[in-house]
Amino acid sequence: MPATKSSREDAVAAITAVFREFGYDGASLSRLSEASGLGRSSLYHHFPNGKEDMAAAAVAHLAGLATDGILAPLDGEGDATARVKAAAAGISKFYDGGRANCLANLLSIGEAATAAPGAAKSLISALENAFEQVAVDAGFAQKEARIRAEQAIVEIEGALVVSRAAGNNAPFQRALGRLPEILTGGK
Template sequence: MAPRSISDTDLVDRLETVFRDVGYDGASLATIAEATGLQKSSLYNRFPGGKQQMAAEVAGSVGAQFATDILSPLTTDAPAADRIDGVAANLETFYRGGEHPCLLNMLSVGDAGTAARTNLRAGADHWISAFADVARAAGATRDDATARAQDAICAIEGALVLARVTGQTDAFHRALTRLPALLLGSSPS
């Protein structure tokens, strides 16, 4: 077997960029081959399930990154507002100040397949749960905490969509600034 010309990690990173930039439906095999530097036959060798398998692996990778990197400040013993500020800083970096489209949005259109939808759902559920846990620790009821978490994520995700459409990132920055208030039910500082 010939040696791989690109590591699995680099390959998934490049696939992530393609799916972020053009979405699932816009990611033709020619576009993917160009972005990865691999021939179509090599792509099918690495991903026998085709583009759906690629999307599933990208969604799983980003979900794992969110759990271990982006949301990690929520698991510390710091005060709740500081933990949320840490997540906001991570989101700011991850989404490059609001200029980086959200994979959750870009892979949710089109038929990325059951495995990709499952991985996207798991990532979203984890994000909601992590935010809701902070809201519950601040005294919110289970239902209110879930609603606060969903509202916070909608503010972030909606701002990312708006930024992609308008080229303006102000709403994204406001969503991150308001994150403690959205989750803790307090006034923004």
């Protein structure tokens, strides 16, 4: 593996963290440069279209993390409840236990919506479909499964918002704990 590849991957991870904490407008090139350890010109070498490219890379990176850590476990082996528990662990990691910003909200604020159009919608939609399928696998009818999938996402996102506002991870962790009950009835 060439040093090139890992350097860019490292940069993307660092850049993603900055966008996540400060939002699109707050993520200045100074901050992005400092966090990635790359000078301005190096950033433009990796991301020719500048900040817009960096934001796109960050969104793609997050989509990859969500796919590997959340969607894949839901689509994996084992009974429905076990898969939901694995996904809950993945969600906790994805949101740093409740400390990271709610992604869907970040992507809908200010210029972010322009830089990554539809990103939040497609991420949430993919998760909702996976939740629905696992609920069907657990024995719920399609219609009921869809309702429960939406309810699960609502509770996760809401608990994340409350946890961050209150500076207390408990609501988020409680929501994750309720996931098996919501999606599979505990079966």
